[in-house]
Amino acid sequence: MLAYLLDLPDHPLIIFLTLSVGGVALFFLLAGLSYLYFFVLRKGRFHPGYEADPAENRSAIKWSIIGIVGNAVLIAPIHYYVATGHSQIYYSVADMGWGYLILSVIMMFVLTETCIYWIHRALHHRLLYNPLHRIHHQYQKPTSFVGLAFNPFDSFLQGLPHHISAFLFPLNIWVYLVSLSVVYVWAVMIHDRVSFVRWGLVNNTGRHTLHHWYYDYNYGQYTTIWDRLCGTHKSPFEGCEEVPEGVLRTAWLAEESSAAGTPVEAGT
Ligand SMILES: [Zn+2]
Numbered sequence: 674m675l676a677y678l679l680d681l682p683d684h685p686l687i688i689f690l691t692l693s694v695g696g697v698a699l700f701f702l703l704a705g706l707s708y709l710y711f712f713v714l715r716k717g718r719f720h721p722g723y724e725a726d727p728a729e730n731r732s733a734i735k736w737s738i739i740g741i742v743g744n745a746v747l748i749a750p751i752h753y754y755v756a757t758g759h760s761q762i763y764y765s766v767a768d769m770g771w772g773y774l775i776l777s778v779i780m781m782f783v784l785t786e787t788c789i790y791w792i793h794r795a796l797h798h799r800l801l802y803n804p805l806h807r808i809h810h811q812y813q814k815p816t817s818f819v820g821l822a823f824n825p826f827d828s829f830l831q832g833l834p835h836h837i838s839a840f841l842f843p844l845n846i847w848v849y850l851v852s853l854s855v856v857y858v859w860a861v862m863i864h865d866r867v868s869f870v871r872w873g874l875v876n877n878t879g880r881h882t883l884h885h886w887y888y889d890y891n892y893g894q895y896t897t898i899w900d901r902l903c904g905t906h907k908s909p910f911e912g913c914e915e916v917p918e919g920v921l922r923t924a925w926l927a928e929e930s931s932a933a934g935t936p937v938e939a940g941t
């Protein structure tokens with residue numbers, strides 16, 4: 674699909690190379706800029722007690738590359754099927770109208786929110802956790818480099834609902850591509866340990882930081898709806914006394930504390 678947009682031949686190998694090379698380049702751009710900003714240039718404001726662990730960063734970068742390239746192998750056939758007209762992807766908004774386009778975005782959102790919550794819950798089952806999901810959870814205090822550090826089968830399973838949508842109902846090409854891009858950016862954003870939104874319905878960075886800290890809260894994708902329905906929601910704004918100071922940061926508190934010149938990120 675990406676190969677199609679770049680006017681490259683619809684060959685599985687070309688699709689794989691586009692996904693893997695483009696994916697790794699995008700990872701270094703997004704995670705590199707995020708790490709540079711939050712953990713280096715503005716460390717004093719956002720993570721004043723953070724001490725870089727080069728071995729952990731190298732490990733996270735290694736698993737991100739393995740995850741992205743491995744994932745490209747797994748999703749290249751899906752993109753090939755999409756690119757060769759075997760899905761319900763359509764190219765012109767006029768084909769279905771704006772009303773349907775909005776409806777399809779809602780349907781895709783509901784489907785991915787539901788499936789990703791339950792797939793993530795399943796990945797925490799002991800049968801799947803050790804062989805697949807443990808790789809991502811080895812980083813208890815994540816950084817931007819952890820956002821895509823996955824066993825490829827783990828990231829494939831969590832990304833699958835986005836691809837399945839394209840086969841279940843008509844989906845505009847741009848809805849499909851934008852949703853995949855947003856997931857990519859979101860994955861990096863929720864690992865920088867700085868929350869920018871306070872809304873209770875958003876599965877923000879603080880909530881995902883708690884997912885890494887406690888393991889059994891906040892499994893959702895973008896929202897806390899399924900976590901709230903299933904009793905697995907935990908707010909980063911109350912009752913997190915066991916979490917060392919500095920691990921959970923918010924943009925607004927970082928502003929206040931950097932003015933006061935305080936906090937320190939305690940060790941684990
Ligand atoms: Zn998890």
Ligand SMILES: [Zn+2]
Binds near residue numbers: 820864
């Ligand atoms: Zn994570």
